[in-house]
Amino acid sequence: MDFLEELKKISGNNVFTSKEDMIPYLNDASYFEGVLPLAVVVPVDTQEVSRIMKLCYDNNMPVTVRGGGSSLTGSSILSEKGIVLSLAGFDRIEEISTGDNLAVVQPGVRLDALNQALARSGYFYPPDPASSMAATVGGSISTNAGGLRASLYGTTKNWILGLDVVLADGNIVKFGGRTLKRSSGYDLTALMVGSEGTLGVITRAYLKIWPLPExxxxxxxxxxxxxxxxxxxxxxxxxxxxxxxxxxxxxxxxxxxxxxxxxxxxxxxxxxxxxxxxxxxxxxxxxxxxxxxxxxxxxxxxxxxxxxxxxxxxxxxxxxxxxxSLLKQRETSTQKVVIGDVVVPASKLPEALKSIEKKGYDHGLKVALFGHIGDGNIHCNIYADVAKQEIMKEVDAFQMEIGEIAVNLGGSVSAEHGIGIEKKELLSREFRMRNSEYTIEMMKQIKKIIDPKGILNRGKILE
Amino acid sequence: MDFLEELKKISGNNVFTSKEDMIPYLNDASYFEGVLPLAVVVPVDTQEVSRIMKLCYDNNMPVTVRGGGSSLTGSSILSEKGIVLSLAGFDRIEEISTGDNLAVVQPGVRLDALNQALARSGYFYPPDPASSMAATVGGSISTNAGGLRASLYGTTKNWILGLDVVLADGNIVKFGGRTLKRSSGYDLTALMVGSEGTLGVITRAYLKIWPLPExxxxxxxxxxxxxxxxxxxxxxxxxxxxxxxxxxxxxxxxxxxxxxxxxxxxxxxxxxxxxxxxxxxxxxxxxxxxxxxxxxxxxxxxxxxxxxxxxxxxxxxxxxxxxxSLLKQRETSTQKVVIGDVVVPASKLPEALKSIEKKGYDHGLKVALFGHIGDGNIHCNIYADVAKQEIMKEVDAFQMEIGEIAVNLGGSVSAEHGIGIEKKELLSREFRMRNSEYTIEMMKQIKKIIDPKGILNRGKILE
The missing domain is CATH 3.30.70.2190 (Alpha-Beta Plaits)
Structure with missing residues (x-):
C-alpha cells in the first residue's frame, strides 16, 4: 500500500491532499515560501499522532508540525516535500486548577482563548506574544515565546511544568508533569521548549498559571x-x-x-x-x-x-x-517586512539601539524599530523587496550585522522568534563569535539521537 | 608518566592524595559513605579544569565534582575510585548588575555569601535551600535546588540565564548567557540544571537576580x-x-x-x-x-x-x-536520618500528607515530617539505624511507597534533592508507573553522547 493510502487508513477524512486545501500551508507569518506538502493531516488524539509518526518514520517521510502558523522565521513551512501535521484538532483546555497553579491544555489552544478562560478565575498564563490571537500553546512553546509581559514574568520556559510528547518513531513519552517543582533526572521538558518542532510532537502541555495583577x-x-x-x-x-x-x-x-x-x-x-x-x-x-x-x-x-x-x-x-500595521504600509506587492529579533542586556540597550539604527541608515534600508525593551529585546522591521536582489543583499548584511552587534554586547541573535530557516547562519555565527562552536555540535548530536532519521521539521535550526 | 604525576603537573600543590586530606570527601550530607578518592584536585580557573578533564578523559578516570557537599542523596560522593574535582577555588562573585537583573558568579560561591553581597544593592537571588550557608551556586544548579522561597519564585531553573561548562573531554562550551531571554537553539543551559554533575563541570554561572520584596x-x-x-x-x-x-x-x-x-x-x-x-x-x-x-x-x-x-x-x-536539629536527636551512633523528598500538586497535599504519615506508622518508623508545602514539597525524615538490616528494609519500603503515593497523585519521587545514589530505582519506578519508561532511555542516550566514557559522576541518577 502506498504512503497516502496508509495515512488515510489512520486518519480517514482528516487527510487533505488537494492543492486548494494545502495552499494555506505554503506560508507562515514570515516572508518565506515553503514547498507544497504531500498531505496535510489533522489528527484528533495522541494515539493517532503516534500511529501517524510511526508510519512516517517507517517511510522516512518528513513531518512539519503546524500550530497557529505565526512563525516569523519560517519554522512552520516545509523545506522539502513531506506532510504537515496540523494540531488544529487539539484545541481543548482539559483542566484549570487555580489551587494548583495549573492548566492542562492541548497544544492547539490559542493563547488568547486560554487567557479568556483563565481570567474567569482571576488567573492568567503570562507569555503574551503579539500574535496571541493566532499563536497556539504548542507553537509558543516551540519558540520559547516571550512577548510583552516577559519583562516581568519571563519567557515561556518559565511556565511549562510538563509535556506529553510523541517522538519521531511514534513513541509516546511524558516529561515533567503537574507539579511546580521536580528534580528527577534531566529536564527534557526544558529541552523541548524552543526546539521548534524538531524533537517531537507536543500533544499535551502542563502550564503554570498565576493570579492576575491587582x-x-x-x-x-x-x-x-x-x-x-x-x-x-x-x-x-x-x-x-x-x-x-x-x-x-x-x-x-x-x-x-x-x-x-x-x-x-x-x-x-x-x-x-x-x-x-x-x-x-x-x-x-x-x-x-x-x-x-x-x-x-x-x-x-x-x-x-x-x-x-x-x-x-x-x-x-x-x-x-x-x-x-507596518505590513499595510508596503509599497509594492513584492515588498515584505523582514523582522529582526535580537536581545542584549538592558544596560547595553542605549548602545545597541543607536548602532542598529545607524546600520539601517548605512544600508539605505527603511527600518521600523520597536521592541520589548523591558528584557532587552529589539525588533527591527525591515522593508525589503524580495524581488530585488541588491536590496535583499543589504537586508541580509544588515541582519548579520545587528546579530553581531547583539552578540558583541553580550546578547543573542534571536530573542523570541527562534531560528527557523532564517537564522541558521546567524546561530552558527553567534557561537563562533563566542568561541563555543561545539555548542552547536552538541545540539546536532541531541537532534540525532532523538530524531535519528531527521524527519521532524527538516531544514530548521541546525541543518 | 603515571596519572597522578600528570595531574600534579597541571595543578601542582592543589592536588591532595593523603588519606587525611581526602577523608572529608568520603561523605556528603546524605547517610551514604563513598569510596576514598584517588586524589582531590582544587583547580583555580577554567583552563585548568579543561586540562584536568582532558587528562581524566584520556585515562578513563572517573571525576566527581564537589561543591558544598550538602547533597542529601549521595550526589557528591564517589561510587568507585576516581578523583574529586573540588570547586572550592571558584569562589568569586565576578559581577553584579542590578540594571541587567544579572549576577555573574563562579560555581563555588556559597548561596548565603551571594545573597549578602546582593542585599547591599537591594537585590537577591531567590533559590534558598535550607543548606544555603554551605550550598554553592554550582551544587544548587546541579540539583535544581528549591528551598523555602520556591513557593513564590520557582526553583533554581528559573534563575539560570547561562553557564560556562567544561565537558568530559575538556572542551570548553558556553550555553545561554547574560540576557533575560533567548530563543537560539536547544536550551542546553536548562539541560545542565538538575544534571547532578553528570554532564559537565560548571565553571561560571549567569544568574538572574531580583529586587528584594518591600x-x-x-x-x-x-x-x-x-x-x-x-x-x-x-x-x-x-x-x-x-x-x-x-x-x-x-x-x-x-x-x-x-x-x-x-x-x-x-x-x-x-x-x-x-x-x-x-x-x-x-x-x-x-x-x-x-x-x-x-x-x-x-x-x-x-x-x-x-x-x-x-x-x-x-x-x-x-x-x-x-x-x-533532628540529627541531634539520634539515639545511637549508627542511627541516621534518611530524608525523603516528594512533591504533589497542592490540591493533593491533604491526601498525600495523611497517607504518608500513616505509612510511617505502618512501618513502625519514627518519621518527622516537614516541608515546603507552598509548592507541594513534603520532606519525610526517617530515623534509621543503618546497622539494623530489618529496619533498613522498612525504610526502603517506606521510601518506595511514599514515592508511589506521590506519583499516583500526579507528583514526583524527587522534588528538590535530586536522584543521586539514593533514588535511582525510584526514578525508574516513577516513569514505569507513568507508562513512559522511554523517558529514562532518552536521558541515558543524552548522557552517552555528552559524556561518552561515562567519567562524570559515575553511578549517579541513571546507572
Whole structure:
C-alpha cells in the first residue's frame, strides 16, 4: 500500500491532499515560501499522532508540525516535500486548577482563548506574544515565546511544568508533569521548549498559571534620542522596580499606527516609551509616581501617566498590531517586512539601539524599530523587496550585522522568534563569535539521537 | 608518566592524595559513605579544569565534582575510585548588575555569601535551600535546588540565564548567557540544571537576580489535623495569593527545635503552618489580614500574625536548621536520618500528607515530617539505624511507597534533592508507573553522547 493510502487508513477524512486545501500551508507569518506538502493531516488524539509518526518514520517521510502558523522565521513551512501535521484538532483546555497553579491544555489552544478562560478565575498564563490571537500553546512553546509581559514574568520556559510528547518513531513519552517543582533526572521538558518542532510532537502541555495583577498603571514618554529610551530600563531596574511591560516604538511605527488606528502621537516625537507597572490597589499610584519621576529625569519631550484601562488597552492592542500595521504600509506587492529579533542586556540597550539604527541608515534600508525593551529585546522591521536582489543583499548584511552587534554586547541573535530557516547562519555565527562552536555540535548530536532519521521539521535550526 | 604525576603537573600543590586530606570527601550530607578518592584536585580557573578533564578523559578516570557537599542523596560522593574535582577555588562573585537583573558568579560561591553581597544593592537571588550557608551556586544548579522561597519564585531553573561548562573531554562550551531571554537553539543551559554533575563541570554561572520584596508578614497557625495543613495552600492560591514561603512542621520536628533553639510551641499543637507573604508598605497589612482570615476558616487550634523581623527571622533560621536539629536527636551512633523528598500538586497535599504519615506508622518508623508545602514539597525524615538490616528494609519500603503515593497523585519521587545514589530505582519506578519508561532511555542516550566514557559522576541518577 502506498504512503497516502496508509495515512488515510489512520486518519480517514482528516487527510487533505488537494492543492486548494494545502495552499494555506505554503506560508507562515514570515516572508518565506515553503514547498507544497504531500498531505496535510489533522489528527484528533495522541494515539493517532503516534500511529501517524510511526508510519512516517517507517517511510522516512518528513513531518512539519503546524500550530497557529505565526512563525516569523519560517519554522512552520516545509523545506522539502513531506506532510504537515496540523494540531488544529487539539484545541481543548482539559483542566484549570487555580489551587494548583495549573492548566492542562492541548497544544492547539490559542493563547488568547486560554487567557479568556483563565481570567474567569482571576488567573492568567503570562507569555503574551503579539500574535496571541493566532499563536497556539504548542507553537509558543516551540519558540520559547516571550512577548510583552516577559519583562516581568519571563519567557515561556518559565511556565511549562510538563509535556506529553510523541517522538519521531511514534513513541509516546511524558516529561515533567503537574507539579511546580521536580528534580528527577534531566529536564527534557526544558529541552523541548524552543526546539521548534524538531524533537517531537507536543500533544499535551502542563502550564503554570498565576493570579492576575491587582492593578496596573502606565507611564508614557516621548523622546527625541533613542539612547534615552534605552537608558530608561536599567535606571528603573536599579531602583528595584520591575515593569510588567516596557515597550518602545519609533516614528515609522507611530506613523503606521496613526494610519491604521485612531491613535495620535505628537508630531515632534521620535520615540515612544511605554512602561506598565503592576501593584496593589493601595500602592499602584505610589509606584506609578516613582516610575514617572525616574523617567522624567531623562528629560523626555513629554510624559504622562494613566490608570485608565480603556486608554491602556487601546495602546496595548495597537502595539500588538504594530507588525501588521507596518505590513499595510508596503509599497509594492513584492515588498515584505523582514523582522529582526535580537536581545542584549538592558544596560547595553542605549548602545545597541543607536548602532542598529545607524546600520539601517548605512544600508539605505527603511527600518521600523520597536521592541520589548523591558528584557532587552529589539525588533527591527525591515522593508525589503524580495524581488530585488541588491536590496535583499543589504537586508541580509544588515541582519548579520545587528546579530553581531547583539552578540558583541553580550546578547543573542534571536530573542523570541527562534531560528527557523532564517537564522541558521546567524546561530552558527553567534557561537563562533563566542568561541563555543561545539555548542552547536552538541545540539546536532541531541537532534540525532532523538530524531535519528531527521524527519521532524527538516531544514530548521541546525541543518 | 603515571596519572597522578600528570595531574600534579597541571595543578601542582592543589592536588591532595593523603588519606587525611581526602577523608572529608568520603561523605556528603546524605547517610551514604563513598569510596576514598584517588586524589582531590582544587583547580583555580577554567583552563585548568579543561586540562584536568582532558587528562581524566584520556585515562578513563572517573571525576566527581564537589561543591558544598550538602547533597542529601549521595550526589557528591564517589561510587568507585576516581578523583574529586573540588570547586572550592571558584569562589568569586565576578559581577553584579542590578540594571541587567544579572549576577555573574563562579560555581563555588556559597548561596548565603551571594545573597549578602546582593542585599547591599537591594537585590537577591531567590533559590534558598535550607543548606544555603554551605550550598554553592554550582551544587544548587546541579540539583535544581528549591528551598523555602520556591513557593513564590520557582526553583533554581528559573534563575539560570547561562553557564560556562567544561565537558568530559575538556572542551570548553558556553550555553545561554547574560540576557533575560533567548530563543537560539536547544536550551542546553536548562539541560545542565538538575544534571547532578553528570554532564559537565560548571565553571561560571549567569544568574538572574531580583529586587528584594518591600515588606514581609507572617501568619502562623497550629493544627491538630494534618489534612488541614495540606488544605491551606490551595485555599490561599484560589483567592489569588501566592505566599513567598509556606512551610509546615510536625510535632517531632517542633520538639527537636525546642531542644536546640529557644523556640517554644504550644503543647497540644500537632502541626505548625507558617505562611509568609510579601507586599508593599501600603498593602502588607491588608494582605496579611486576608491570609489570616482564610487560614482561620480552617479552624486552627491557634493562629497569629506578625511583621516583626526578629520573630520572623528566628523561626526562619530554625526551619532551615530543622534537619540538623533532628540529627541531634539520634539515639545511637549508627542511627541516621534518611530524608525523603516528594512533591504533589497542592490540591493533593491533604491526601498525600495523611497517607504518608500513616505509612510511617505502618512501618513502625519514627518519621518527622516537614516541608515546603507552598509548592507541594513534603520532606519525610526517617530515623534509621543503618546497622539494623530489618529496619533498613522498612525504610526502603517506606521510601518506595511514599514515592508511589506521590506519583499516583500526579507528583514526583524527587522534588528538590535530586536522584543521586539514593533514588535511582525510584526514578525508574516513577516513569514505569507513568507508562513512559522511554523517558529514562532518552536521558541515558543524552548522557552517552555528552559524556561518552561515562567519567562524570559515575553511578549517579541513571546507572
Amino acid at each position: 492593578e496596573k498603571g502606565r507611564v508614557s514618554a516621548y523622546f527625541s534620542e533613542i539612547e534615552k529610551v534605552g537608558q530608561s530600563i536599567s535606571e528603573i531596574k536599579k531602583i528595584g522596580i520591575m515593569p510588567m511591560i516596557a515597550e518602545f516604538l519609533d516614528r515609522i511605527t507611530m506613523d503606521s499606527l496613526e494610519s491604521t488606528t485612531s491613535l495620535k502621537f505628537p508630531k515632534d516625537a521620535k520615540y515612544l516609551l511605554i512602561m506598565d507597572v503592576t501593584s496593589t490597589a493601595q500602592s499602584i499610584d505610589i509606584m506609578l509616581e516613582s516610575v514617572y519621576r525616574k523617567i522624567s529625569e531623562l528629560n523626555p519631550i513629554s510624559i504622562s501617566k494613566t490608570r485608565d484601562p480603556k486608554v491602556m488597552d487601546e495602546m496595548y492592542a495597537a502595539r500588538k498590531g504594530a507588525y501588521s | 515588606e514581609k508578614g507572617r501568619v502562623s497557625a497550629y493544627f491538630s489535623e494534618i489534612e488541614k495543613v495540606g488544605q491551606s495552600i490551595s485555599e490561599i492560591k484560589k483567592i489569588g495569593i501566592m505566599p513567598m514561603i509556606a512551610e509546615f512542621l510536625d510535632r517531632i520536628t517542633m520538639d527537636s527545635l525546642e531542644s536546640t533553639t529557644s523556640l517554644k510551641f504550644p503543647k497540644d499543637a500537632k502541626y505548625l503552618l507558617i505562611m509568609d507573604v510579601t507586599s508593599t508598605a501600603q498593602s502588607i497589612d491588608i494582605m496579611l489580614e486576608s491570609v489570616y482570615r482564610k487560614i482561620s476558616e480552617l479552624n486552627p487550634i491557634s493562629i497569629s500574625k506578625t511583621r516583626d523581623p526578629k520573630v520572623m527571622d528566628e523561626m526562619y533560621a530554625a526551619r532551615k536548621g530543622a534537619y540538623s
